[in-house]
Amino acid sequence: MLHSDPTTEDRREIWTAETARQVFDLPLMDLLFRAQTVHRRHFDPNRVQLSRLLSIKTGGCPEDCSYCSQSSRHASGLSASKLLEVERVLAEARRARDAGATRYCMGAAWRSPKDRDMPQILAMVEGVKALGMETCMTLGMLDRHQSRQLAEAGLDYYNHNIDTSEAYYGNVITTRSFADRLDTLEQVRQAGIKVCSGGILGLGEGTQDRVDMLVTLANLSEPPESVPVNMLIPVEGTPLQDAAPVDPIDFVRMIATARIMMPHSHVRLSAGRTAMSDEMQAMCFFAGANSIFVGDTLLTKDNPGEEADLRLFAKLGIQPMQVHEHHPEAVTPRDPAIPVLR
Ligand code: SF4
Numbered sequence: 620m621l622h623s624d625p626t627t628e629d630r631r632e633i634w635t636a637e638t639a640r641q642v643f644d645l646p647l648m649d650l651l652f653r654a655q656t657v658h659r660r661h662f663d664p665n666r667v668q669l670s671r672l673l674s675i676k677t678g679g680c681p682e683d684c685s686y687c688s689q690s691s692r693h694a695s696g697l698s699a700s701k702l703l704e705v706e707r708v709l710a711e712a713r714r715a716r717d718a719g720a721t722r723y724c725m726g727a728a729w730r731s732p733k734d735r736d737m738p739q740i741l742a743m744v745e746g747v748k749a750l751g752m753e754t755c756m757t758l759g760m761l762d763r764h765q766s767r768q769l770a771e772a773g774l775d776y777y778n779h780n781i782d783t784s785e786a787y788y789g790n791v792i793t794t795r796s797f798a799d800r801l802d803t804l805e806q807v808r809q810a811g812i813k814v815c816s817g818g819i820l821g822l823g824e825g826t827q828d829r830v831d832m833l834v835t836l837a838n839l840s841e842p843p844e845s846v847p848v849n850m851l852i853p854v855e856g857t858p859l860q861d862a863a864p865v866d867p868i869d870f871v872r873m874i875a876t877a878r879i880m881m882p883h884s885h886v887r888l889s890a891g892r893t894a895m896s897d898e899m900q901a902m903c904f905f906a907g908a909n910s911i912f913v914g915d916t917l918l919t920k921d922n923p924g925e926e927a928d929l930r931l932f933a934k935l936g937i938q939p940m941q942v943h944e945h946h947p948e949a950v951t952p953r954d955p956a957i958p959v960l961r
Pocket residue numbers: 680681682683684687688689690727728729730759
């Protein structure tokens with residue numbers, strides 16, 4: 620038995636490995652129905668938030684994340700670049716805004732930012748904010764001072780994925796610990812920045828590792844406002860280049876379970892969409908995914924182009940979410956004919 624019914628209660632759940640696994644293992648139709656019911660309680664089911672991601676500093680990272688082409692320890696053939704100029708970043712952000720993106724995510728392949736880079740980073744945050752977009756950064760580990768600096772510059776979100784379960788984490792990364800990750804998330808939260816944190820499927824982890832990762836996220840002092848769920852894109856030259864593909868139904872189950880466990884969060888269908896059919900993406904949206912990355916590339920990996928996304932949205936009757944709709948409590952379905960399960 621589940622210790623409470625997430626379809627009828629909005630109070631904060633404290634999840635255990637067992638209760639979360641019971642949700643994950645529900646018959647698929649029951650799981651999808653529950654997830655869609657929870658989703659409609661908090662979000663317009665026909666709106667999806669669009670984020671655009673730019674690599675502001677590519678490659679040469681000293682960390683050893685075994686899935687990543689940007690680690691200097693792997694022979695992926697990616698060469699390291701310098702931190703982009705502020706003006707270049709703002710020009711890219713302007714283009715993304717004009718193409719409909721409401722959140723601009725900037726990623727640097729660092730263990731953690733250096734103090735000498737902070738003025739440039741802060742100028743990027745301020746400049747993108749001035750364009751009327753939400754800002755997100757992923758720069759590696761942060762200390763308290765850096766978190767506060769970013770908050771003062773107006774950073775809306777900080778991305779720092781926990782990647783997998785605590786038990787499996789050491790199989791994927793050895794240069795920083797699971798506790799280090801949680802510490803950065805806590806610094807970010809205490810500085811008043813919204814948290815974006817999720818993980819990756821396909822690292823060789825088991826089903827319970829996937830569920831345990833969601834338990835960690837859902838039980839944070841506050842669940843992340845954004846939960847990216849990535850499907851590994853194996854990269855040649857990385858230790859995971861021959862990783863087995865993720866079963867599509869397992870991926871959909873993961874999205875639905877994340878939606879039920881973190882009803883107020885934006886669940887983002889992140890890396891791996893190029894390997895997903897339209898039908899699979901549609902199932903993910905039905906399961907409660909309501910955010911995607913748009914644009915041809917995701918840091919260093921392929922992503923469906925904007926035209927493909929627009930075609931898919933048109934087929935599904937999905938509209939891009941506007942910035943003012945991002946807070947779930949601010950959302951009411953626009954069309955009264957849209958059925959909302961209560
Ligand atoms: S995932 Fe991030 S921290 Fe890990 S190697 Fe890649 S760029 Fe570095």
